[in-house]
Amino acid sequence: MLSVQKVWKPSNLNEAWELITSSKKEGVCIVAGGTWLRTQWEASLLPLTTNLVSLENIKEMTSITESKENELMIGSQVTLADCLEDKRLKRYTPLLIKACRKIAAPSIRNQATIGGNIYTKAGDTIPALLVERAKLVWFNGVEIEIQSIESWLIVSSIKQEVRLLVGVKIEIDEKDQVNFAFFKKIGRRETFTASLVTIAGKGSIREGRFENVRLAAGGSFSPLRLSDTELELGNQQMNLSSIHDQIISEIQANADPYASADYKKIITANIILSELDQIMKHTGKGVS
Numbered sequence: 001m002l003s004v005q006k007v008w009k010p011s012n013l014n015e016a017w018e019l020i021t022s023s024k025k026e027g028v029c030i031v032a033g034g035t036w037l038r039t040q041w042e043a044s045l046l047p048l049t050t051n052l053v054s055l056e057n058i059k060e061m062t063s064i065t066e067s068k069e070n071e072l073m074i075g076s077q078v079t080l081a082d083c084l085e086d087k088r089l090k091r092y093t094p095l096l097i098k099a100c101r102k103i104a105a106p107s108i109r110n111q112a113t114i115g116g117n118i119y120t121k122a123g124d125t126i127p128a129l130l131v132e133r134a135k136l137v138w139f140n141g142v143e144i145e146i147q148s149i150e151s152w153l154i155v156s157s158i159k160q161e162v163r164l165l166v167g168v169k170i171e172i173d174e175k176d177q178v179n180f181a182f183f184k185k186i187g188r189r190e191t192f193t194a195s196l197v198t199i200a201g202k203g204s205i206r207e208g209r210f211e212n213v214r215l216a217a218g219g220s221f222s223p224l225r226l227s228d229t230e231l232e233l234g235n236q237q238m239n240l241s242s243i244h245d246q247i248i249s250e251i252q253a254n255a256d257p258y259a260s261a262d263y264k265k266i267i268t269a270n271i272i273l274s275e276l277d278q279i280m281k282h283t284g285k286g287v288s
């Protein structure tokens, strides 16, 4: 049976930092919604620590704000359900909204936070945030650090994290006139299921060419931006023949008990190709 000894609720970042660093010896864990952590504790994949630090009383972590620099800042403790209700996110980040809608059941979304979803490094919001070129806002005990989500995914696979995730920033660009955007999640059944592959993409087609295409994939493998595939698309005159192989070579999927690495790579490539083909057909050109 699970037994928790102390739950701390600091009211600001410095207090939270003090608690986390001073409780290290006895064991400490940051808890947001606790939905992912609960599965880890119940399966004995993580030890239940003496001190649980909840960040729910820290103001900058619990709201969505718009800055003068045309950025939306989503506090890390904002729930997925609250993201779904926010008018600014609906207007400027439709891919993130689609991702939140595809995560778990409504009861989980009421508790689960965007910060927790990102921090697990397997969350379905990550491909959407990669395509939006989101930046992560961290507190390192002394100051605020800003880092692109793309670079964090690379660096954090090498280095152990010792920072608090304060929130995620997304630039609002009214001039960012993309004319296509897609989000796809493939699981083993239609709803409320873990992802096999999650894909996000956006860009434009102008004068017969793909422009400013951004693609990302993740789910049951390390999420990544498909930068080489984006470049390849930019070099093509609406020709998708090399794209399938390019995606397969770029994805670093690993096998799990349900699907092989090759299967994950192939379905990712098939889905992206099918989306791009549909987009081209809408502009009067089929796949070549």
Ligand SMILES: Cc1cc2nc3c(=O)[nH]c(=O)nc-3n(C[C@H](O)[C@H](O)[C@H](O)COP(=O)(O)OP(=O)(O)OC[C@H]3O[C@@H](n4cnc5c(N)ncnc54)[C@H](O)[C@@H]3O)c2cc1C
Pocket: 029, 030, 031, 032, 033, 034, 035, 036, 037, 038, 039, 055, 076, 077, 080, 102, 103, 104, 105, 108, 111, 112, 113, 114, 115, 116, 117, 118, 119, 120, 122, 123, 124, 125, 163, 164, 165, 166, 192, 193, 194, 195
């Ligand atoms: C039934 C069920 C279905 C699910 N379905 C999906 C799904 O479809 N797609 C999906 O992506 N996920 C799914 N999940 C996983 C999980 O619920 C979500 O990823 C959720 O968004 C995690 O958020 P949380 O607030 O509950 O995180 P928590 O469990 O509280 O924390 C997750 C991790 O993040 C750390 N953390 C949290 N906040 C911070 C912070 N501010 N700074 C530093 N570290 C922090 C915690 O210490 C912990 O290591 C599911 C979970 C369950 C139980």
